Amino acid sequence: MKRKEHSAFVSTNKERCRVCYTCVRECPAKAIRISDGQAELLAERCISCGNCVRVCSQDAKELVRTKDEVERIISENQKVAAIIAPSFAAEFYDVKYDRFVGMLRALGFSFVNEVAFGADLVSREYRKLLLSTKEGRWIATTCPAIVTYIEKYSPDLVPNLAPIVSPMIATARVLKRLHGQDLKIVFIGPCIAKKVEASSSLVEGEIDGAITFLELREMFGEHGIKSDAVKPTDFDPPHANIGMVYPISGGMLQTAKIGEDLVSGEAVRAEGRTRFLEAIKEFENGQLDARLLEVLCCEGCIMGAGMTTKEQEFKRRSRISKYVRDCLKYRNQGQWEKDMVYFADLDLRRSFERDDKRVGIITPDIDLRPILERMGKKSESDFLNCGACGYDTCLDHAMSIYRGLAEDEMCLPYTIEKLRQTNEELEKSNSKLSDTQQQLVQSERLASMAQMATGIAHEVNNPLGVVLMYAHMLKDQCKDNKQLDEDLGMIVEQADRCKKIVSGLLNFARQNQVAFESVDLNEIVEKGLQIVERPKNIAAEITNQMENPYCELDKDQMVQVLVNLISNAYAAMPDGGKLTITTGGNDFQVWFSITDTGIGIPKENMPKLFQPFFTTKKMGKGTGLGLAVTYGIVKMHRGDIKVTSNADLSKGPTGTTFTVSIPRAGRRE
Numbered sequence: 134m135k136r137k138e139h140s141a142f143v144s145t146n147k148e149r150c151r152v153c154y155t156c157v158r159e160c161p162a163k164a165i166r167i168s169d170g171q172a173e174l175l176a177e178r179c180i181s182c183g184n185c186v187r188v189c190s191q192d193a194k195e196l197v198r199t200k201d202e203v204e205r206i207i208s209e210n211q212k213v214a215a216i217i218a219p220s221f222a223a224e225f226y227d228v229k230y231d232r233f234v235g236m237l238r239a240l241g242f243s244f245v246n247e248v249a250f251g252a253d254l255v256s257r258e259y260r261k262l263l264l265s266t267k268e269g270r271w272i273a274t275t276c277p278a279i280v281t282y283i284e285k286y287s288p289d290l291v292p293n294l295a296p297i298v299s300p301m302i303a304t305a306r307v308l309k310r311l312h313g314q315d316l317k318i319v320f321i322g323p324c325i326a327k328k329v330e331a332s333s334s335l336v337e338g339e340i341d342g343a344i345t346f347l348e349l350r351e352m353f354g355e356h357g358i359k360s361d362a363v364k365p366t367d368f369d370p371p372h373a374n375i376g377m378v379y380p381i382s383g384g385m386l387q388t389a390k391i392g393e394d395l396v397s398g399e400a401v402r403a404e405g406r407t408r409f410l411e412a413i414k415e416f417e418n419g420q421l422d423a424r425l426l427e428v429l430c431c432e433g434c435i436m437g438a439g440m441t442t443k444e445q446e447f448k449r450r451s452r453i454s455k456y457v458r459d460c461l462k463y464r465n466q467g468q469w470e471k472d473m474v475y476f477a478d479l480d481l482r483r484s485f486e487r488d489d490k491r492v493g494i495i496t497p498d499i500d501l502r503p504i505l506e507r508m509g510k511k512s513e514s515d516f517l518n519c520g521a522c523g524y525d526t527c528l529d530h531a532m533s534i535y536r537g538l539a540e541d542e543m544c545l546p547y548t549i550e551k552l553r554q555t556n557e558e559l560e561k562s563n564s565k566l567s568d569t570q571q572q573l574v575q576s577e578r579l580a581s582m583a584q585m586a587t588g589i590a591h592e593v594n595n596p597l598g599v600v601l602m603y604a605h606m607l608k609d610q611c612k613d614n615k616q617l618d619e620d621l622g623m624i625v626e627q628a629d630r631c632k633k634i635v636s637g638l639l640n641f642a643r644q645n646q647v648a649f650e651s652v653d654l655n656e657i658v659e660k661g662l663q664i665v666e667r668p669k670n671i672a673a674e675i676t677n678q679m680e681n682p683y684c685e686l687d688k689d690q691m692v693q694v695l696v697n698l699i700s701n702a703y704a705a706m707p708d709g710g711k712l713t714i715t716t717g718g719n720d721f722q723v724w725f726s727i728t729d730t731g732i733g734i735p736k737e738n739m740p741k742l743f744q745p746f747f748t749t750k751k752m753g754k755g756t757g758l759g760l761a762v763t764y765g766i767v768k769m770h771r772g773d774i775k776v777t778s779n780a781d782l783s784k785g786p787t788g789t790t791f792t793v794s795i796p797r798a799g800r801r802e
């Protein structure tokens with residue numbers, strides 16, 4: 134079976150993958166890279182143990198099918214043998230074994246053989262290996278995932294790999310001796326790693342195809358092959374004996390009659406993802422003193438990733454045991470012994486080669502500090518070693534980032550911190566956005582009011598001028614009539630008041646001219662403060678934070694702004710308080726803020742503040758034009774006015790601050 138260079142037999146379904154890092158955590162070979170937030174299998178690192186398939190709760194890891202190749206082999210060749218792993222009894226327990234064999238023949242296989250016979254032969258070789266010499270420490274090579282693991286990640290142990298073929302290869306060699314070298318052989322079993330073994334260049338041409346029980350079930354379905362519609366037949370000879378227990382953990386040692394002797398410590402077995410890693414590590418550093426180490430990636434082949442049964446481990450074991458018991462009752466022991474003698478001279482040797490893919494060695498020339506600091510790991514207490522990233526330690530994680538196998542985001546504490554920061558920034562920009570939105574609505578509303586105000590002011594201004602002129606003329610003519618003189622005085626006074634209102638409206642609507650001149654802002658502030666009479670119970674203070682107080686603005690208009698704001702501030706402190714004026718600036722802007730400790734502005738009034746005629750003052754006390762005019766003047770200067778206020782004592786001291794900022798250079802039209 135030929136394999137494309139570095140093609141993996143497991144793939145990731147990106148839509149299903151939720152990037153939980155379980156596969157990263159559970160991969161004994163660290164062959165899963167997280168790249169752009171997606172789990173990606175690295176074929177050159179993968180040992181095809183199928184652990185990731187088993188542990189993925191989202192079914193995002195899928196077996197790569199090779200059954201099309203098998204269909205092709207069957208259709209193109211006369212003689213094709215299916216060799217069946219003994220774990221079939223735990224998978225196809227719902228079908229009588231002779232029916233199962235019949236179904237395989239219905240698929241087109243000319244021979245259907247048990248790999249368990251190969252297991253019998255291989256076991257004899259292990260026994261011979263151990264008995265031939267007292268020297269040598271061996272690792273059993275029946276589990277292909279373990280073999281690949283050692284070649285890649287413990288290459289110094291390659292010489293310790295027992296130089297014996299697997300039961301699959303042994304069975305293939307048996308059948309080729311019996312039926313000729315042109316026989317095509319397809320292995321069917323519970324294991325994905327068998328596909329890797331079958332495609333290894335060191336056993337090239339021995340196995341033509343390898344599929345899992347999952348694929349076999351699919352083939353039965355596709356061909357519509359049902360167990361009750363086929364002719365029941367037995368497996369083709371040679372038949373197996375105790376080798377049928379191989380798929381149960383410890384099966385090999387039992388078959389080879391090598392006791393896991395606790396006293397002599399001759400043989401030790403370990404299985405499962407963590408146990409096998411520990412055993413290999415201890416074997417490598419000499420702590421595990423055994424002559425034969427039988428290690429399996431899964432808890433026995435019955436737990437292989439190519440099985441579809443959902444039954445638990447012990448149920449599967451009992452299915453195998455029962456099958457073996459039943460079979461051995463009618464199997465011809467004498468014939469088996471003859472077969473074993475017949476194949477005694479069959480060459481069952483093989484070799485292995487180093488394929489060093491280790492990445493975890495941290496040498497002094499590798500500086501992991503920048504990576505660790507990036508993830509907020511600066512002192513010892515930051516090294517949580519929580520394992521959430523899929524790596525045992527923070528250092529292992531950093532090393533994998535260094536090698537391009539992992540990403541910073543896999544560190545949970547780091548990601549949580551980053552998320553918190555992003556959240557904070559988002560909240561800030563959100564509130565900024567809503568402020569800006571409110572301001573926009575406000576300025577739109579004020580702009581439409583300004584348009585109306587301009588219209589009214591222009592219309593009223595001319596007739597008002599005429600009224601004033603005639604009133605003055607009449608007043609001059611009626612000087613002698615006291616009563617008339619007084620009445621006309623009243624008309625003039627009220628018409629003057631109307632004129633001021635109209636002028637205010639024009640200011641609000643930015644219809645007046647701005648006479649820019651270079652001024653000292655501090656002088657203007659002081660002037661504003663002098664003009665408004667300060668109630669005795671109010672203290673006033675100016676804080677100057679300006680290095681350069683010079684700026685360009687319309688002096689009179691800005692004094693008007695200050696007068697308006699200071700008057701309002703005094704009015705808001707009927708029981709006394711403090712007024713603070715702060716000035717400041719930079720290269721581009723100058724600003725002043727007026728803060729009072731008054732009653733504050735209720736939230737619901739805030740949006741209406743700058744509207745003309747909005748007032749909370751008693752009739753005759755306020756026109757509601759002060760802030761509208763202020764707003765107009767500030768805008769005519771291309772400036773900005775902001776207000777913050779608290780009117781709720783339960784939230785802290787009440788008071789208001791108006792801040793006016795305007796460009797330092799003014800704007801000459």
Ligand code: ADP
Nearest residue numbers: 701702705748749750755756757758759760789
């Ligand atoms: P007027 O002073 O004629 O009422 P303004 O436009 O100057 O008109 O002010 C409008 C309203 O804004 C005031 O009536 C008052 O309710 C509120 N206001 C303005 N400045 C302050 C302040 N410093 N503290 C509390 N309320 C204020």
